[in-house]
Amino acid sequence: MRFAYDSDVEAFREEVRQFIKAELPPEEIRARRGYEGGFSTYKEEYDYTMNFQKKLVEKGWLAMAWPKEFGGSGASHMRQLVYNEEMAYHGAPVGNMGIQWVGPALMLYGTPEQKEKFIPRITGADDWWCTLYSEPGAGSDLASLQTRAVRDGDEWVLNGQKIWTSGGHLADWGWLAARSDPDAPKHRGITMFVVDMKSPGITVRPLINMANRHGFNEVFFQDVRIPNSQVVGEVNRGWYHMAVALDFERSGVGAYAGGRRNIERLVSIAKANPELVARRPSVRYELADRMTEVNVGTFLSYRVAHMQGVGLLPNYEASVSKLFGSEMGQRIALTGMHLLGQAGELRDGSKGEIHDLATGYLQSASSTVAAGTSEIQRGIIATRGLGLPRG
Ligand SMILES: Cc1cc2nc3c(=O)[nH]c(=O)nc-3n(C[C@H](O)[C@H](O)[C@H](O)COP(=O)(O)OP(=O)(O)OC[C@H]3O[C@@H](n4cnc5c(N)ncnc54)[C@H](O)[C@@H]3O)c2cc1C
Known part of the structure; x- marks a missing residue:
């Protein structure tokens, strides 16, 4: 079996990569400033996020999943998937609740006046x-x-x-x-x-x-x-x-693309610091397991995107991808801690710090709570996926 994208989707991926390369500050600078690529937290990161999102507006990408009549570009699910994959892999600040669920809910339920007032300001990244x-x-x-x-x-x-x-x-x-x-x-x-x-x-x-x-x-x-x-x-x-004010793109591919990048970083740290691996050889197996998980999870997310693309409504399938992706993200962060050992606890410019993995480790704790806890996802999989009775 051969998995491949259409050539126009691959060409689009390349265009997204080139755009990111031109428009995002280099990775070391982003890491130093603590930009996370998610919803903005403090003012400097907010400005950085808004600046980037304004550039997405110019490209016609911010609301790419939206129907054209509301200022989107009606992009196919595969294009959205590739776009989200590349943005997440490079840690670009694309999170925007206006685009993700407020706008879609207003399209469905808003009055004409509400649509006229809010929708252009959402697609223009004028309001947060x-x-x-x-x-x-x-x-x-x-x-x-x-x-x-x-x-x-x-x-x-x-x-x-x-x-x-x-x-x-x-x-x-x-x-x-x-x-x-x-x-x-x-x-x-x-x-x-x-x-x-x-x-x-x-x-x-x-x-x-x-x-x-x-x-x-x-x-x-x-x-x-x-x-x-x-x-x-x-x-x-x-x-x-x-209940319907949901994302258009629910594949969860971002967790896997971001996870892949994080494992690649850990592998390069391991290669550059053989003494870390010699101290704890089992970390090699951990890294291999994490990479396998990323590859498996990526296909879970592609499955959801494919279902959406052919007009099916992913239900428990989206929960499977969310559950596996958020728990995998925590395992990757833990593997990073195992690799660095005690130095992994140093953060925010502490003396002797090798890499600041501690912040990501602490932040990863929230991923199994945000947007529906792991227990809630398991409940959905059990009842809607496996048809088990409610407890
Ligand atoms: C990073 C992050 C960002 C967030 N952003 C927002 C936001 O912008 N706006 C917003 O409104 N909220 C936001 N939230 C809140 C989030 O939606 C809630 O934390 C989440 O829904 C869980 O609710 P809770 O914290 O009250 O925990 P609870 O629902 O009280 O759960 C406590 C524990 O009980 C378990 N549990 C609960 N019910 C069941 C059940 N039926 N079966 C089995 N186990 C169960 C849970 O899994 C959990 O382990 C955010 C949370 C995080 C972590």
Whole structure:
């Protein structure tokens, strides 16, 4: 069997590579500044991200998966896959919640005025969006959320607290789920809103993670008044709108492309420092296992992209790719620690540091929680994939 892309897709891959080479700062500089390639965290990284995304806008790539009528380029799933693979491999800052799920939800459920107001600013990378779903008592069981939205004439009044809001401190707009009917069954009393993050009554407080990075926030709403025109979709049907507010590209290929790059880095460290391998010879087997996992996982992600390309809806298949990719990322980070030994604990320019793998190791802990925990993915695979009864 021979796996190959069409020649036009391969030509596109080359174009993406050339673009990245021309537009991204060299890898050593990015590593030194701590740019991660994900959602931006602090102001300097935010500026770097926005600058890069503006260049993607000029290329017509930022919203490449979107339909043409909404300013996208309607790219095929294979082109999106190759694009995401190359961007993730090179650690490019392409994450953008506006593009990934807010815009697609507005296309489906937004009023004509909402589409006109928000969509061009999303495709132009003019606004930065955050997602306000999770609460201290509602994560995996999101339908339990308690932030209240009460109708008052032409306005809604919001009260409550959100947590783990990535990039909330930098966002212009928030995509919010709130409880609009506390008496209805919990899935049927939620409404979606768009919220100006500068509205009076919103307080954003930083949450510093264990890698000492500020990515998350707590967001408090105290009598925040927003116009009724900022309700998205039907009142009390928000749960169902949220369920479809998903990425166009759900293959999870980014975890594998980024993982491949990380293993390649570890292999080059091992080659340049034979004493590290002599100290712990089993690390050779670990590296080989990790590379095998990356290759297996890459095909899991291609399977999802292929299904989307032929019009099938990946369901448990996307969970398989997400589960394997996030756990593999943690194993790669651990292999890095095994390779470096004690020096692996040094970080942020510590004296005698060989390579800062510690930050990535600490950051990798969150990958099995973000975007649905491993247990939740296993539950989906068990019930929808294997047809097992719910526990
Ligand atoms: C890096 C990162 C970025 C994030 N960004 C955002 C964001 O921008 N906006 C936002 O709203 N949220 C965000 N989150 C929050 C994320 O969505 C939640 O952390 C996640 O849904 C899990 O919820 P929880 O933390 O409340 O854990 P819980 O749901 O309380 O889970 C605790 C533990 O119980 C397990 N568990 C829960 N339910 C089940 C079940 N049914 N079966 C088996 N085990 C179960 C979980 O797997 C976990 O081990 C982010 C999280 C991370 C790590």
